[in-house]
Amino acid sequence: MEQNTDRLLHITIGTHPTKELDLRQEIRLAKAALLYADRVKLYSLTSSVLSMTSRFGDLPLDYKVSVLENAIPLISPKNQSKGLGEILRKYKKIAGRKYLTREDLALKKKVEYLLNSNWNGIENATNEIIQNSKILELKNALNSGVLELHAFENANTDEAVANFMIESITAAVNESSGVRKKTKAQDNKLLMEFIEQVFKSVSDGSTYPLFDEETASLVRTRIQIDKFPLPEFGLDRGRQAGLIKRLFEYLPTFEDATIDEILDIRKELDKPLTRFRSAIINFSQDIKSTAWDKDFMPEADKIYLRDVKPALLDIEESVKSNKFLTTLIRKVAEKPAVLPAGSLFSIAISQFSSLPKELAASLGVGIASASIIYEAYDEWAKKKQATEQNLLYFYYGVSKRLNK
Numbered sequence: 001m002e003q004n005t006d007r008l009l010h011i012t013i014g015t016h017p018t019k020e021l022d023l024r025q026e027i028r029l030a031k032a033a034l035l036y037a038d039r040v041k042l043y044s045l046t047s048s049v050l051s052m053t054s055r056f057g058d059l060p061l062d063y064k065v066s067v068l069e070n071a072i073p074l075i076s077p078k079n080q081s082k083g084l085g086e087i088l089r090k091y092k093k094i095a096g097r098k099y100l101t102r103e104d105l106a107l108k109k110k111v112e113y114l115l116n117s118n119w120n121g122i123e124n125a126t127n128e129i130i131q132n133s134k135i136l137e138l139k140n141a142l143n144s145g146v147l148e149l150h151a152f153e154n155a156n157t158d159e160a161v162a163n164f165m166i167e168s169i170t171a172a173v174n175e176s177s178g179v180r181k182k183t184k185a186q187d188n189k190l191l192m193e194f195i196e197q198v199f200k201s202v203s204d205g206s207t208y209p210l211f212d213e214e215t216a217s218l219v220r221t222r223i224q225i226d227k228f229p230l231p232e233f234g235l236d237r238g239r240q241a242g243l244i245k246r247l248f249e250y251l252p253t254f255e256d257a258t259i260d261e262i263l264d265i266r267k268e269l270d271k272p273l274t275r276f277r278s279a280i281i282n283f284s285q286d287i288k289s290t291a292w293d294k295d296f297m298p299e300a301d302k303i304y305l306r307d308v309k310p311a312l313l314d315i316e317e318s319v320k321s322n323k324f325l326t327t328l329i330r331k332v333a334e335k336p337a338v339l340p341a342g343s344l345f346s347i348a349i350s351q352f353s354s355l356p357k358e359l360a361a362s363l364g365v366g367i368a369s370a371s372i373i374y375e376a377y378d379e380w381a382k383k384k385q386a387t388e389q390n391l392l393y394f395y396y397g398v399s400k401r402l403n404k
Contacts, residue, residue: 011207012043269398
C-alpha cells in the first residue's frame with residue numbers, strides 16, 4: 001500500500017557552509033531527522049560542493065581542456081605556460097573537424113592521451129576528498145528516497161563543475177601566495193538560494209525546519225534586523241524539531257551511530273513513534289523561545305530533566321519487573337496445577353495403557369498447567385502492552401538499541 005505523501009511528516013534540514021569539506025554536522029542532523037520524520041530534505045552548500053567535486057573525474061574532454069587552459073598560467077612557469085597554452089588552442093580548433101591532416105591527428109591524439117592519463121591524479125585526489133567527507137554515509141538514505149539532497153540551481157551542470165574546478169585551483173594558488181580570496185558571484189547566488197529556502201521552510205506548512213547553530217543564528221539575525229514575519233505554526237514546528245534534536249543528543253551512543261543503524265531502528269520502532277510525536281507536541285508547548293533563540297537549549301534541557309528522564313526510569317523499571325518467567329512462577333505458586341480426578345483428560349489418558357506412567361502423568365500435568373501458563377502470558381502481555389503505550393517508549397527503544 002502506498003503512503004499518502006500529504007500526510008507524511010517532513011523535516012527540512014538547513015546547514016551553513018563550512019571551511020572544511022566534511023558532513024559531520026549534516027549527518028548529525030540527518031540522523032535525528034530520519035529517526036523522527038517520514039521524509040527529510042537536506043539543504044547543504046557543503047554537500048553541493050562535494051557533489052560537484054565528485055564529478056571532476058567524469059568531465060567531458062572539452063571541459064577538461066577548458067579547465068587546463070585556465071589552470072596552466074597559474075600552475076606552470078611562464079616559459080612553459082605560453083607553449084602549453086598554444087598547444088591547447090590548436091587542439092580546440094581541430095577537435096571538431098572531420099578531416100585532419102597527419103600533423104593535426106598526431107597533435108589531437110597526443111593532447112587527449114596526456115589529458116586522460118594525467119587526469120587520474122585529479123580523480124584520485126577528489127576520491128580521497130569524497131571518502132573523508134563521509135558523504136557516502138548518506139548513500140543508502142538517499143537511494144531509499146527517505147532523504148533528498150537539494151540540487152542548487154546551476155550547480156550540477158558540466159559547465160558549473162568545470163567553472164568550480166577552475167575557481168578552486170585559482171583559490172588554492174592565491175592562498176599559497178597570500179592573496180585574499182574574493183567572493184564570487186556564483187557563491188553569492190548559491191548563498192541567497194540557501195537563505196531563501198531556509199526561510200521558506202519556516203513559513204511552509206508542509207515541513208518542520210531543523211537548523212545547525214550557524215543557520216539558526218542567520219535566521220535570528222534576519223528576524224531582528226529585517227523584522228521578518230514568521231507564522232506561529234512555523235515557529236511551533238521549529239520548536240518540535242529542535243527539541244527532538246536535543247533529546248537525541250542526550251543518548252550517549254547517538255553520536256557514534258551510523259545512518260544505516262538509524263534507518264534499521266526507525267523501521268523496528270515505527271508504531272511507538274506515533275505516541276512519541278504526541279509527547280513532543282505536548283512538551284514543545286511548554287517552550288517559550290523559538291528554536292533559533294539562545295534560550296531554547298536551556299528550556300529543552302529542562303523538559304528532559306523534568307519529564308523525559310523520569311519517564312525513562314519508569315519504563316526501565318516496568319520492563320525489568322515484567323519478566324514472563326517471574327510472572328509464571330508467581331502464578332504457579334498462587335494456583336498450582338492439579339489434574340482433577342475423573343476429568344475427561346485423566347480418563348482419556350488412562351486408556352493409553354501402552355504409554356509409560358511417567359509420560360501419562362506429564363501429559364496430565366501439562367494439560368492442567370496450560371491454563372496457568374496462559375494466564376501468566378496474558379498478564380505479562382498486558383503489562384508489556386501498557387509499557388509500550390508509554391508516549392516515550394520510542395525514545396527508550398532507540399536508547400536500548402543504540403547501546404546493543
